[in-house]
Amino acid sequence: MVVMTNHPVTNFPDTNLPDTNRPATNRPLPSVTVLGLGSMGQALAGAFLDAGHRTTIWNRSDGKGDGLVARGAVRAATPAEAVRAxxxxxxxxxxxxxxxxxLDRAAGDLPGRLLVNLTSDTPERARAAAAWAERTGVDYLDGAVMVPVPVIGTPDALIFYSGTRSAYEKYGTTLEALGGRSAYVGEDHGLAAVYDLSILDFFWTAMHGLVHGMALAGKEGVRAADLVPYLKANVDLLASVVDGTAADVDESRYPGEMDNLAMEAEGIEHIVRAAEHRGLDTSALRGVLTAARRAIDLGHGADTWSSTVEGIRNPV
Structure with a gap:
């Protein structure tokens, strides 16, 4: 789950299922319960209210949700009462x-309803939760929120969902209240977490590189702001290679005619040496160099950077 308040909205692809279930205007909207009223939970409940859904809320501790109640939400005294609503x-x-x-406190009231878990975790935890839901007799979707709190309920909000397809098709329009880029990614309940972790793996590694590069420049008296136009151009360059890199990784082919890993590893070595000379932490950067050297040892020195995936997949 992304919670950074300054995280820029990304133009994610539109991966919604075709909307074939939008309720007729004379039919009541499905009622919704939100369990958990942290900042994200309150944003989710608020988005349902804004979309016209009768919304019930519950939180473990008192003192949260007064603003939602003032907007029309119903506060339940227990999880079971909230679920029944x-x-x-x-x-x-x-x-x-x-x-x-x-959920254990409301398990007997869940059958016949759709349970949507937007608590981020690993694919393994998602699949275990799905197995519990199946034993309990409840349709289950696992989800991952990919935007910060202020973006919830807007056309730019991306949330991944995986699990029971028929349940998503039935309630997809309801879930669209949370974000205009809701994306169903498959029947395997762990897939939302897979997408979540994979994208955030890239995001946080890139954020580290961004800050690390600014720190390196700062050691020479260069302001981070002075790097901005060149960093943005570099981000554009990175975006331009995503499609090709995906094809290389999926097909396990790494043509290195235009560049090669051995040359790129030497360049990374220069950055590591310069950073260490200036007293910077280089643990993550050395990890990048290790990945490159490992792929070279596997025979990919003449291949492109995509070949580092071989050593990442098999690090021993």
Missing amino acids: SDVVVVCVVDYDAAQAV
């Missing part, structure tokens, strides 16, 4: 252990 139950708490503790 709605067709769709959304849980968004700190982790899966907390989510399970809440």
Whole structure:
């Protein structure tokens, strides 16, 4: 889950399923319950209210949700009462252990409803939660929120969903209240977490590189702001190679006619040496160099950077 308040909205691809279930105007909208009223949970409940859904809320501790109640939400005294109130139950708490503790208190009231878990975790935890939901007799979608709180409920908000396809098709329009770029990624309940972790793997590694590069320049008296136009151009360059890199990785072919890994590794070595000379931490940068050297040892010195995936997949 992304919670950075200064995270820029990305133009993610539109991967929604075709909307074939938009309710007729004379039919009531599905009712929704939100369990957990942290900053994200409150934003989710607010988005449902804004879309016209009858919304019930519950939080483990008192003192949260007064603003939602003032806008029309109904506060439940227990998780079971909250679940009984709605067709769709959304849980968004700190982790899966907390989510399970809440859901265990309402397990007998969940059958016949859709449970949507927007508590980010690993694919393994998502699949375990899905197995519990199946034993409980409830349709289950696992989800991952990919935008910060202020973006929830806007056309730019991306949320991944995976799990029971028929449930997503039935309630997809309801879930669109949370974000205009809701994306269903497959029946495997772990897939939303796979997409979440993979994209954030890239994001946080890139954020580290951004800050590290600014720190390196700063050691020579260059302001981070002075790098901005050149960094943005570099981001554009990176965007231009995403499609080709994906094809290389999927097809396990790494043509290095235009550049090669051995040359690129030497360039990274120069950056590491310069950074260490200036007293900077280089643990992550040395990890990048290690990945390049490992691929070279596997025989990919004449291939392109994409070949480092071979050593990442098999690090021993």
